[in-house]
Amino acid sequence: MGSLGLREIWRFAWRGISSNRMRSSLTILGVLIGVSSVIILTAVGNGSATAVRQQIEKLGTNSITVMGNGGGGGGGFSRTRSSTAKGLTIADTTALNNKDNAPHIKQAAPILNASVTCTYGNISATPGSAKGTWTSYFEASNSPVDKGGYWTNDDVTQKRGVAVIGTTLAKNLFDTDSPIDKIIRCGGQSVTVVGVMKSKGTTGFQDSDDVIIMPITFVQRAIAGYGNISQIQVESIDAKSTQLAMDEVTAIMNSQHKIKSTATADYRVLNQSDLLQSSTDTSKTLTVLLAAIAAISLLVGGIGITNIMLVSVTERTREIGILKAIGAPKAAILTQFLIEAMMLSLLGGISGVLLGLGISHFSILGVVPVVSLSSVLTAFIVSALVGLVFGGWPANRAASLRPIEALRYE
């Protein structure tokens, strides 16, 4: 194609694009929307994955939950449920706290879930979760207090009505007032609020801050009665030992409940990392789904380019004939139209990247988007390729026109 310099080619391509600004802008808009949606949607996907992961990590990766199948917290349909199934008991908890059998368990705390309505003055609120437990629960469940303090082992032994509450419940009952040392009524009993926990945010549909935590002895005496407990919250000595601790939990529980094979177990042992894994899988699926939707819009943008380039080739058939008559080789015409298509797609690509990065600064549907460099690069490179691929066919059509026919075209 001789030394038809890049400058000439760019100038020619620009002339093609600027000759119909409205049409070119709409084509560019198509690519822009495609590219920016790839960036934004993958960022939203990543963002929600990151958010869920952080939530779960806040709950503690070395915490293990034992749930009953038979009574208490288990419930629902379960193959292992049978008349011989025992619920979880305080005795199970005590066994788990035996350091000789369970060197990797730091501590275990019983949890008794109750359903109560709390009132303060004439304000009433039903917390999403009301738990009776031991003091070790706070550490096992990674729940530091923000204001006030915890209740004590003495409160547990004395079955006192004291509570640590979450920020949501605090706000519902006390609004901006300090809840510390205020006396509320729960299930007809007077309960003194001694502390407010740090916010944990929401996990899925559950608000981790809409909680009230009281001594288990008090909950048994005053609210739920002395039946089975709902869960046992176990903390391993560190995150690395969680799996070993889970094995120890299983061994101890099997011996406590006289279970010979795990298939007949009347309890379940769950770990936050299992939850983490499944939520990571879910958010990966979400990200892929979002990216696929975005890719489709990029494809549509590409088809827009083909369409506009075909129109452009048809409109300029005569011009192509002139160029061929004055000696333009096929390659020069091909290059010219390809560059024109790529200019359209790159203009769309660049503005799409800018728009995508801009919008990703804002939180979308409560998710703070996390832009990944790879999605930006992919979107940009794909947009360039879109021009090449989708512009290629019309460009080749232009270059292959026979000069005599192109010149005759009206």
Place this chain on the structure above:
Amino acid sequence: MTTVVKVNNLSKTYGAGDTAVYALKKVNIEIEQGDFVAIMGASGSGKSTLMNILGCLDAPTEGNYWIRNLDVADLDEEQLAVVRSQLIGFVFQSFNLIPRTSALRNVELPMAYQGVSRAERRRRAAEALTAVGLADRMEHQPHELSGGQQQRVAIARALVTEPAMVLADEPTGALDTASTHEILELLHELNRKGTTVVVITHEEEVARAARRVIRLRDGEIIEDRTWAA
């Protein structure tokens, strides 16, 4: 004298079998370097077909065509583009300038396909535009120029590559009388400086400007006359 164009038993048919239509029937022409030839004929006489074949825009069905000793039949598409670029300068009835592109750039364009450097292109294009009397219109775009002026830009574009011949297809067909005179004078001037000029026309006035007239009727040459200079 060197022969620029040699056409031997050239035929062009459209369609096939019983419905075949002869646009050209066994035409023989030789054109010498520096000649000024008018190819005349009514519409349908085959003159446009001849022009397209001479300009390497179309291929003959039968017969041979040599331009500067190159047998056009041997050339592939890329080589034909080179021939058009280096040996032929086109002037069309409808000017065929590239729209939204200045006169100067229009004239530069054929040289771009030859690999002439940018500065050299500028210089030669300006020179050619000056030669056709448009030194003060170089930055004008086609739509800002009159028909006569556009055709002069087209002539500048045709001659700027110093082609073996300038092929002009009805160059005055879209012009008024005054502009027609200007353009004919310009072609004459070009020829005096040694360029081979082939004009396709149906106007007697244009033909009179030429030194040699070839008349076509129904695809055949019915007259080939040369006037003494």
